Each structure stands twice: as structure tokens, then as C-alpha cells.
Amino acid sequence: xxxxxxxxxxxxxxxxxxxxxxxxxxxxxxxxxxxxxxxxxxxxxxxxxxxxxxxxxxxxxxxxxxxxxxxxxxxxxxxxxxxxxxxxxxxxxxxxxxxxxxxxxxxxxxxxxxxxxxxxxxxxxxxxxxxxxxxxxxxxxxxxxxxxxxxxxxxxxxxxxxxxxxxxxxxxxx
Amino acid sequence: xxxxxxxxxxxxxxxxxxxxxxxxxxxxxxxxxxxxxxxxxxxxxxxxxxxxxxxxxxxxxxxxxxxxxxxxxxxxxxxxxxxxxxxxxxxxxxxxxxxxxxxxxxxxxxxxxxxxxxxxxxxxxxxxxxxxxxxxxxxxxxxxxxxxxxxxxxxxxxxxxxxxxxxxxxxxxx
DNA sequence: TATGAACATGTAAATAAATACATGTTTTTG
DNA sequence: CAAAAACATGTATTTATTTACATGTTCATA
Numbered sequence: 001x002x003x004x005x006x007x008x009x010x011x012x013x014x015x016x017x018x019x020x021x022x023x024x025x026x027x028x029x030x031x032x033x034x035x036x037x038x039x040x041x042x043x044x045x046x047x048x049x050x051x052x053x054x055x056x057x058x059x060x061x062x063x064x065x066x067x068x069x070x071x072x073x074x075x076x077x078x079x080x081x082x083x084x085x086x087x088x089x090x091x092x093x094x095x096x097x098x099x100x101x102x103x104x105x106x107x108x109x110x111x112x113x114x115x116x117x118x119x120x121x122x123x124x125x126x127x128x129x130x131x132x133x134x135x136x137x138x139x140x141x142x143x144x145x146x147x148x149x150x151x152x153x154x155x156x157x158x159x160x161x162x163x164x165x166x167x168x169x170x171x172x173x174x
Numbered sequence: 175x176x177x178x179x180x181x182x183x184x185x186x187x188x189x190x191x192x193x194x195x196x197x198x199x200x201x202x203x204x205x206x207x208x209x210x211x212x213x214x215x216x217x218x219x220x221x222x223x224x225x226x227x228x229x230x231x232x233x234x235x236x237x238x239x240x241x242x243x244x245x246x247x248x249x250x251x252x253x254x255x256x257x258x259x260x261x262x263x264x265x266x267x268x269x270x271x272x273x274x275x276x277x278x279x280x281x282x283x284x285x286x287x288x289x290x291x292x293x294x295x296x297x298x299x300x301x302x303x304x305x306x307x308x309x310x311x312x313x314x315x316x317x318x319x320x321x322x323x324x325x326x327x328x329x330x331x332x333x334x335x336x337x338x339x340x341x342x343x344x345x346x347x348x
Numbered sequence: 349t350a351t352g353a354a355c356a357t358g359t360a361a362a363t364a365a366a367t368a369c370a371t372g373t374t375t376t377t378g
Numbered sequence: 379c380a381a382a383a384a385c386a387t388g389t390a391t392t393t394a395t396t397t398a399c400a401t402g403t404t405c406a407t408a
Contacts, residue, residue, distance in 0.1 A: 004366095007394085023356050031310065032327060035269055035334040043395060045358055068403050070356070095209055096270040101333060105326045136205065152281045153206060159275060159344050160209040166340035170333050177364060177396085197386050217365060219388055242373050244386070 006099060007039055007047060008056075012083040013106035015057055015075040022048055022071065036101045048073055056082065087114065093125055104174075115174070123171050130164040137161060180273060181213055181221060182230075186257040187280035189231055189249040196222055196245065210275045222247055230256065261288065267299055278348075289348070297345050304338040311335060 014020060014028055025048075026041040028034075051057045056079035062070045075083070087107070091100040100122050107115050137157055141147050147154040188194060188202055199222075200215040202208075225231045230253035236244045249257070261281070265274040274296050281289050311331055315321050321328040 005393090021356070022358090026356095032330060035307075035330065038270065038395085040396065041357080042359080042397080049358095064355090065404055068356070096212065101330055105330045107326045109322065109325055133209075148283065151283055152279045155348055156206060156209065156275055156279045158347075159341075162340055162344045163337070166336055167333075170336045173332075174329055179363090181364085195386075196388085200386095212365085214366065215387080216367080216389080223388095238385090239374055242386070 006037070006097070006102065007043065008051060009083060009086045010037060010039070010102060011044070011047060011051065012056065012075055012079050012086075013102070015073055016080065016083055016106065019060075019072045019074045021073065025073075033102070033105065036098045036105075051079070054078075087111075087118075090121060091118070093129060119171055119174050123168065126164055126168050126171065130161065130168060133157065133161045133164060177271065180211070180271070180276065181217065182225065183257060183260045184211060184213070184276060185218070185221060185225065186230065186249055186253050186260075187276075189247055190254065190257055190280065193234075193246045193248045195247070199247075207276070207279065210272045210279075225253070228252075261285075264295060265292070267303060293345055293348050297342065300338055300342050300345065304335065304342060307331065307335045307338060 010028075010033065011025060014025055020028075022041065022045050025044050026039070029037065029039050048057065048059075052059065052073070055076060057073050058076055059071045059073045062072050064070055083106075087103055091103055093100075100118070103118060104115075107118070140157070141150075141154050184202075184207065185199055188199055194202075196215065196219045199218050200213070203211065203213050222231065222233075226233065226247075229250060231247050232250055233245045233247045236246050238244055257280075261277055265277055267274075274292070277292060278289075281292070314331065315324075315328050
């Protein structure tokens with residue numbers, strides 16, 4: 001997909017925590033969320049405008065100093081609805097951006113049963129994937145021989161397996 | 175970046191191994207490379223056309239059955255040059271797509287000193303990143319308290335740390 | 349109190365990527 | 379041998395993302 005509007009969900013999730021400016025939202029991608037998703041301010045400001053037109057969010061103005069008026073955005077009921085719907089949908093395993101992690105970031109302690117369902121679902125999907133990767137390893141690199149002539153391929157597959165294994169171990173700690 | 179033309183390097187890397195059709199190239203993203211990068215055939219066919227115009231690749235025709243004529247693409251010297259130059263450049267840590275892994279995939283046994291340099295470089299960058307993540311953990315979640323009220327944030331950071339640790343361990347095995 | 353860093357908000361242009369549209373051939377298999 | 383699956387190659391449209399352009403304010407600090 002051209003990434004099914006996931007940035008919109010991130011914005012909603014962040015505004016669901018607290019009111020923020022476009023600048024605040026942009027900064028969120030420098031730390032936490034930046035580990036799993038990226039966005040520029042030039043993507044965020046137009047998106048905020050669009051989302052406000054669609055009544056998902058609104059803004060109030062905050063006076064700073066003598067001249068500057070910040071726009072602080074707030075989530076509205078329509079926004080809350082589509083955000084919560086997104087949380088309940090299954091997450092795609094995408095190998096680049098990680099949708100599950102995003103949802104996890106926004107899960108709060110009020111939804112333990114949703115968290116449990118999400119983790120179980122992801123655990124199942126990731127286990128299937130690991131199984132598939134192990135099968136590939138058995139098929140493509142059964143002996144030392146090909147591991148040397150196609151060393152790059154072997155390393156990459158080994159890393160994919162290592163990554164999935166680590167992911168699954170981490171899932172089990174949630 | 176709008177991903178600095180990395181798809182072009184992947185195509186060059188694959189054609190550097192052997193002559194392939196657009197369909198073959200597309201399929202490569204279903205397995206191995208698909209673990210770390212994605213592309214659709216609608217991206218690949220126009221790119222092949224463009225790269226041929228730029229003399230990076232050429233094609234020869236292969237008759238299949240009675241009617242079908244496949245186009246099989248071959249890398250040319252200009253293509254080889256820019257591919258090898260890319261291999262030598264430092265790889266960005268991007269948190270979504272993984273450029274280092276891509277390069278590793280294409281490294282062959284003829285370049286052990288380049289491999290060594292690449293791994294050392296990546297090890298250094300990843301270690302710095304892990305250090306930074308650990309610092310964040312110490313700053314944001316010093317005690318059990320905040321780990322519970324911001325459980326999602328905590329999990330995500332923990333996963334980033336786990337991921338980097340696993341990455342570094344894997345790097346050491348190369 | 350100057351000055352640089354960080355805050356703050358936008359738009360424009362270019363590139364990258366996904367989805368949908370379109371069409372036809374070859375191979376496998378029931 | 380019919381049908382389905384896989385092979386094969388494109389284009390068009392929409393969406394997503396990056397880089398660059400553009401401008402101004404506030405805050406910390408030397």
C-alpha cells in the first residue's frame with residue numbers, strides 16, 4: 001500500500017494523549033516513534049489541515065510572548081472513533097515500517113484485553129513467518145557449501161531469522 | 175530522502191549476479207530481499223526503461239514458446255561502476271528500510287576487505303545508537319512507576335533496544 | 349543586549365511507491 | 379483438453395514522502 005494513511009493514526013494517537021502543535025508532533029518522530037516510523041513537518045502541517053476539515057481534530061490558539069500564536073490541535077470524537085477502530089484492526093507485517101509497534105505505543109492500561117488479543121495475533125503471525133524463514137534456510141543453505149559462495153544471501157537470511165526470533169522473544173515479554 | 179534511488183542499486187546488484195527479466199526482478203522481492211525492501215512491478219518496468227536509456231543496463235530478447243519474447247536485462251560497465259561506488263559508500267541507518275543489509279546481500283567473496291570495513295562501520299554506528307537508546311531508557315523510565323503509566327512507550331523503547339542489541343550480535347557473527 | 353539555537357508554520361517541487369487498469373502467453377494439473 | 383496458476387509486460391492514477399523554499403518569533407546565554 002502507499003501506507004494506508006498510517007501517519008493519520010499516529011497523529012490521532014498523539015493528540016489522544018494530549019493537545020499538541022504541529023511542531024510538537026514533528027518532534028515526536030525524533031525520539032520514540034522515530035524508531036519505527038518517520039515523518040517530516042512538511043507532511044504533518046498539510047495533514048493537520050486536512051484532518052481538521054474532516055472534523056477528526058480541531059485546534060485552539062495559544063498566545064506565546066507578544067506576537068506568536070501557536071495552534072494546538074485536539075482530537076475530536078470522530079477522530080477518536082477512527083483511531084480506536086484502527087487499534088482493533090489486525091496489523092500488517094511490513095518488514096519496513098512496523099504497524100504493530102505503533103499501535104502498542106498508543107495502547108494504554110485501560111485496554112488489557114485488546115493488548116492481549118493484539119499480542120497473541122502478532123505472535124502467531126510472527127511465528128508463521130519465522131517458520132517460513134527457517135524453511136527457506138533449510139532449502140537454500142542445507143550445507144556449508146552454498147553458505148560460502150552466496151555469503152551475502154546467507155547473512156541476510158540469517159539476520160531475518162535472528163530478527164524474527166528476537167521479535168518473538170520480545171513479544172512474549174509484553 | 176525520498177530514498178535516494180536505492181531500488182536502482184538493487185536492480186543493478188541483481189543484474190550483476192545474472193541477466194534477469196523485469197518479472198524475475200519483481201519476484202526477488204517476494205523472498206530474500208523482500209525481508210528488507212519492497213517494490214512492485216509497476217515500479218520496476220519503468221525503472222528498467224530509464225536505466226537502459228542511461229546506459230546502465232541493456233537487454234537482449236529471449237524467445238519463449240511460439241509467441242512470447244522475453245526481455246532479459248544485463249548490467250553494463252557504467253552500471254557496474256555506480257553499483258560498486260554505492261557498495262563503498264557508508265550506509266544510512268534508517269529504521270525502516272535497511273541499506274546495510276542490501277549491500278551485504280550483494281557482497282561477494284571477492285571483497286573481504288570491503289566487507290570488513292562495512293561491518294566495522296555499521297557496528298560502530300549501531301553501538302552509538304544502542305548507547306543513545308539506553309540513555310533514553312534511563313532518562314524516561316528510571317523506575318517501575320512510569321513503566322506502568324506509559325506501558326506502550328516503555329515496550330516500544332524496550333523493543334528498540336532489543337532490536338539493536340540483536341543487530342549488533344548478528345553483526346559480530348559476520 | 350546581541351546572537352545563535354530552538355521554536356513555530358507554512359508551501360512548492362520532485363521523487364518514490366502503491367493501487368488499479370490492461371492485456372496476453374505458457375505451463376501445470378486435474 | 380479445459381481451466382487455473384504462473385509467467386510476462388506494460389501504463390495511469392493516486393498517494394506518500396523527501397527536499398527545498400520561505401518566513402518569522404522566542405528563549406537561553408555569553
